[in-house]
Amino acid sequence: MGEGGARGPYQRGVILRVDKPFKYCLEVIVKQLKKTTALSIVALILGAMAAPVIGADTAYPSKPVRMIAPYPPGGTSDIIARIVGMKLNEAWGQQLVVDNRAGANGGIGSELAAKSPADGYTLLVGNMTPIAANPSLYAKLGYDPLRDFAGVTLVAAGPNVLVVNPSLPVKSVQELTAYAKANPGKLNFGSGGAGSPAHLAGEMYKTMTGVAMTHVPYKGTVLSVNDLIAGQVQVVFSDAPPAVPHVKSGKLRALAVTGAKRTPLLPELPTVAEAGVPGFAFDNWWGILVPAGTPKPVIGRINAEIVKAMQTADVKERFANLGVEAIYSTPAAFDDYIKSEYAKLAKVIKASGARAD
Numbered sequence: 001m002g003e004g005g006a007r008g009p010y011q012r013g014v015i016l017r018v019d020k021p022f023k024y025c026l027e028v029i030v031k032q033l034k035k036t037t038a039l040s041i042v043a044l045i046l047g048a049m050a051a052p053v054i055g056a057d058t059a060y061p062s063k064p065v066r067m068i069a070p071y072p073p074g075g076t077s078d079i080i081a082r083i084v085g086m087k088l089n090e091a092w093g094q095q096l097v098v099d100n101r102a103g104a105n106g107g108i109g110s111e112l113a114a115k116s117p118a119d120g121y122t123l124l125v126g127n128m129t130p131i132a133a134n135p136s137l138y139a140k141l142g143y144d145p146l147r148d149f150a151g152v153t154l155v156a157a158g159p160n161v162l163v164v165n166p167s168l169p170v171k172s173v174q175e176l177t178a179y180a181k182a183n184p185g186k187l188n189f190g191s192g193g194a195g196s197p198a199h200l201a202g203e204m205y206k207t208m209t210g211v212a213m214t215h216v217p218y219k220g221t222v223l224s225v226n227d228l229i230a231g232q233v234q235v236v237f238s239d240a241p242p243a244v245p246h247v248k249s250g251k252l253r254a255l256a257v258t259g260a261k262r263t264p265l266l267p268e269l270p271t272v273a274e275a276g277v278p279g280f281a282f283d284n285w286w287g288i289l290v291p292a293g294t295p296k297p298v299i300g301r302i303n304a305e306i307v308k309a310m311q312t313a314d315v316k317e318r319f320a321n322l323g324v325e326a327i328y329s330t331p332a333a334f335d336d337y338i339k340s341e342y343a344k345l346a347k348v349i350k351a352s353g354a355r356a357d
Contacts, residue, residue: 060120060298064095067123067288070109070130071192072102072220076239076322080156080286081125083318087309088302102220105193105356106130107141114143118293120302124149127286129196132341136349137195137356146342151334152288153303155310158324159259159283160201160237161244162272163225163252168234173256173275176235180211187213190224190233194356195349197284198224201237201258203352208277228252239284240265240323257323258282265323285341286324287334299331 065088069081078100085096101109110130116122131145143149162173168187170176180187191198194217206213216233218224225242227233229251236243237258244265246252256272257263260281272280288306290299309315310328319326329337 060301061092061094063121064097065092065121065123066097066099066116067125068099068101068109068113069125070101070103070106070113072222073100074222074242075192075220076156076241076284076324077106077125077127077286079241079322080319080324083315084125084155084288084306084309087312087315088305091305091308105134105137105195107134107138107143110134110145111142113289114148114291116291118291118295120290120294120298122291123152123302124289125155125286126289127197128200128284128341128345129193131287131289131338133195133200133345133349134356135342136346137354145338148292149289149338150292150294150299151329151331151338152290152299153306153310153331154285154287154327154329154334154337155306156286156319156322156324157283157327158240158322159257159263159271160197161240161247161257161263161266161269161323162201162205162235162237162255163228163243163247164235164255165228165231165233166250166253167231168253170255171253173270173272173277176255177209177211177276180209180213184212185214187211187235188216188233189213189235189237190216190218190227191236192221192224192239193217193219195354196221197239197282198237199354200345200348200352201282202235203354204280204282204348205237205272205277207352208280225252237282244323263323264320284324285337287329287338303331 067081067085069078071077081098085098089096101112106129110124113122113124134141135145164170170179189202191202198221199215202215221238222242224236225238228236229246243252247254254266254269256275257269258272262269262271307328310326316326
């Protein structure tokens with residue numbers, strides 16, 4: 001009995017003191033496991049979703065980068081692309097390929113860049129024409145500069161150089177103006193295309209002096225300079241790199257620079273304003289852009305490296321040899337600058353009646 005009496009309470013104890021707590025604890029453990037598993041699954045899903053984004057920001061660039069220069073080799077945009085590209089290559093240890101896509105005032109290369117993936121692996125060297133002037137020149141354009149691009153930074157600004165064929169009997173801006181007035185319509189001035197900086201500078205000169213010259217557009221300033229040397233055109237408001245070597249060799253004659261101040265590249269040359277056209281000032285600019293939607297951390301990294309490069313002595317010197325000044329900006333400041341240039345050039349183009357269609 002004792003044994004039986006002892007066994008009875010023990011059995012009841014198993015049921016009352018052990019069995020119920022065990023079931024309760026088991027239920028709690030199972031519920032916790034379910035919650036933990038669910039949370040783990042959610043965490044894994046969120047982690048998987050976030051991983052590519054984090055990787056894109058922290059690992060950029062993990063493959064070669066393309067920089068589109070929307071003009072032929074040898075022009076300012078091409079040379080700037082190669083100087084900036086070299087610095088990015090050194091900083092990142094990734095190959096940067098310059099891709100020249102000329103035509104339509106830089107529009108062909110710009111449209112290609114606008115339609116490229118917004119991942120930071122396609123950059124564009126944009127300048128005044130394709131980014132700020134083309135929308136006012138073409139009835140139909142395959143891209144919208146304000147909608148399809150995000151600015152990274154400005155990189156350069158500088159004047160054009162007014163050059164003539166040495167056979168033309170003029171040695172100053174005043175003499176050119178007098179000759180053009182005495183021979184209305186006889187002079188042809190070349191440019192890199194309708195609405196290019198060379199074209200707009202020429203139209204501004206015509207408007208401010210009242211002379212008559214015929215515009216001859218080319219697919220790039222280099223081609224217009226080649227024809228200037230050959231005598232097919234008589235005047236070009238060229239960006240500096242294609243023209244200056246020929247000025248120094250005597251194949252071309254430089255009369256003035258178009259900017260508000262003289263250029264260190266040709267310090268003896270007066271500005272057009274100093275040489276007889278008061279108030280004349282026309283500078284071109286260049287900047288780096290990416291397709292709209294490119295992640296901001298990627299834009300920030302590109303900006304940081306280029307800003308650093310623009311402050312180095314060798315880049316400043318190489319840009320000065322091009323006749324331009326190395327500059328930089330924040331992405332937001334560049335976006336605002338593009339909007340202001342867009343509005344300004346729309347007025348200039350409307351007043352000149354220039355069309356590219």
